[in-house]
Amino acid sequence: MPRRRQRPLAGNRPSKATTIGPGTEGVTAATSLATLARLERFGIKPGLEAIGALVAADDHPESAYPAVLVAGTNGKGSTVAMADRALRAGGHRVGRYTSPHLVSLQERIVVDGSPIPHPALEEEATSLLSRADALVARGRLTTPPTFFEAITAIALSWFRRCEVDVALLEVGLGGRFDATNIVPARWGLITAIGLDHQAYLGNTLEAIAAEKAGIIKSNMTVVTTEDRLALRAIFSEAAASRGAHWVDAHRGTALSRVGADRLQIETTVHAYPPVRLGLTGFHQHLNALGAVRLLETMDSHGVAVPPSAIMAGLRDVEWPGRLQRVVSEGRTIWLDAAHNPAAAAALAAHLQESGAAPLPIVLAIMDDKDTEGIVRALAPIASRFVCTAPDTPRAIPSTSLARLVSNLVRPTPVRTAATPAAALRWDRVEADTVCVTGSIFLVGEMLRKLDEGP
Template identity: 45%
Template sequence: MTPQQRLATREFFGIKLGLDTMAALVEALGHPERTFLPVIVAGTNGKGSVTAMVSRALRAAGLRAGRYTSPHLVHLRERFAIDDVDVDDDVLDNALDAVFDAEAALLSRAALPGPATYFELTTAAALVVFRAAAVDVAVVEVGLGGRHDATNIVRAPYAAITSIAFDHMAHLGDTLAAIAREKAGVIMPGAIVVSGVGDHEAAAVIADTCAAQGANLVRADEDAEVDVTMHGGETTIRLRTPFRAYGPVRLALRGGHQVTNAVVAVRLLEALEFAGVGGGAKAITTGLADASWPGRLERRTLANGVPLVLDGAHNPAGAEALARWLREAGFWPMTLVTACMRDKDVEGLLSPLLPLATRIVATAVDFPRALPATDLAATIRALAPGLPVQVAPSPAAAMAAASEHRARAVVAGSLLLVGAVRAWLDAAPVTRDPA
């Protein structure tokens, strides 16, 4: 069994929050997290986009940059990147072997309460990968929450909190303030914290946490001016911060919501530059203009000419951002291909998208938390009684059904669905949209 196959056996162990296992693992591994400068990015939506922008800008500044994100869409390797290039299987397998060896030694002397989870193992492997690659900086995306997330073992002196919205309420709480408290757990004593949070209740929690930790809070929009031009679904900005002016620059990542993410990324990069890490206007604008984040408003074209958009929207805030972009880009009416997890706010997720659809193809991914396609279809029919709904047994069958109608299509509702469709696309004769 290969290391990646061993890891896959832990995939369905569920979620375990807390840092005890991670603390034991990194000690057994010789503290790889202390060999580079960690930058942590938390938030409900936008954290992956900010991670991608910051990592790209640091590479453009001449630094060796690591990037750790989750989940992956198709291949596990996607979670681990050095200078924006996914690591190869040999590098990942070597890191996983080291982590499994450390775990086995700890378990043998009862120094762990039980086996590590999938996410704990991948996070520890990322730290080992970064040490082996001798990265200068590692940009680490939080998995779930912040305070008890495995990534928080890095104790980063630089942090961003992109947004606070309702998601994962069973683990993080059912108010924005409660969710903000969990996200704010990444704030270390004396850290520089850039916040894109606009909600007053959540913003107050972040400000209070910074004050309690003696951290320096930078509100991303404070003393910043942004001019935004939207055309054909693409976004161009001019940005002026207290430090310098940028632009015009066309954002590589689509959607009006990426403006806030870009401002957060710039203010975080400026904070790093002030400390002598990376920097320069050219490097920062390169981060905004060249960042790559697949499966987020990703445009594709099927072999039969059907235009397609893939988006990882999996909570109400993400769905609302997707709906706004679809209207701005004129990418509607459309066929919606969707699948959801049982623990999500399915009605809140679908409600912004259903008015833009002429038909729905409901499916399910192969995952324990997946909502059965028939249950999803029943929810859709209750929300929009006059909308045609087709049930497909798999994402591949769903895409075949959507393709038959030769109408523009949107895939959304779950990152796992986006990953399954991307795998299907990789096996089919498709092209990327040149736009």
């Protein structure tokens, strides 16, 4: 598909003030992002009614381009990043929507590798909030949208405005009732399933898989990377009952490790040469297989992605905060956003295999996560734990986390640090190599601190 020129921004037009529900302040371009952030107080509200009303009021931007929905417990963002890089290497204009962000809200909404500009985000937010206010006033919405619903609607609108050739959309939570599921996606991909968000998705892998399978729609081609038979059966049955085409990423493929750090994939479509992935960790091999099978299905349905572009996507992909190695002031810092036991186990396996372990673990965990499962996965590689808390009310206080960790890892030393930056002080870690993990909020705050310098 030919590249299109991005439409120009509307400029610095005065924005009409509006209100979002009773008792809220007026919104202009200058205040729109602050108002948007305040929507987080509405928390998580599963369901498609609100996002459906928002996109209908915007003349359905989600129907302006073909789209891919990517669900799963771990590996969604990494897989989206590989597919994004490959599609762009193939000459396509790509919209990418992911969550949460590490450092800036703009990271969530990306076109051709560039985050949405701040003025454009303000303008889109002002427009979205105005529409939401009108919907509340007319009774179409009983409450304002959640933060995630609002950001999703903004992303869909921005992608239409930028005339993308294809949009890659990472599901936020689950699948069936996630705001992204309002999109009539042509393709879907479901990555590995693990225990996370049980309060919303259920307490078993089967229940969680069924929620993820909620993205499967009639006439969709959906790729899955799960290899457990019970979970594969859930996806197969969901696809059959809804008139979708199911692609088991493992069927007819060979995934092999070549040497210490290269991967080779052979499918029924193509035998790819060995490649060194742009992302670190053996667990990324499964994500790469999913991305390859997704791209092959897209190529067979009119979105040209030659093998050379697929290889570029695997080789040149960048996805910060996932086994990211940073050298700062002579120290090596591993940053990984692992926030559930499966992701923590993958991190531990890599650090063990690479010889980096044992090492100090700077740890923060949100209060809705499986703290015990995460800590037990990390304990074998920890020389000590330094417990801290990023600047979010969801974080377990550092002293409370330290008590929990101490009970699980005795006699491994456990310390606390008032802030993530303080956690890296020599008197806390006493080591030249450190791992920072447990929360994407912690990793994001640490990246901001490292960017600022000493």
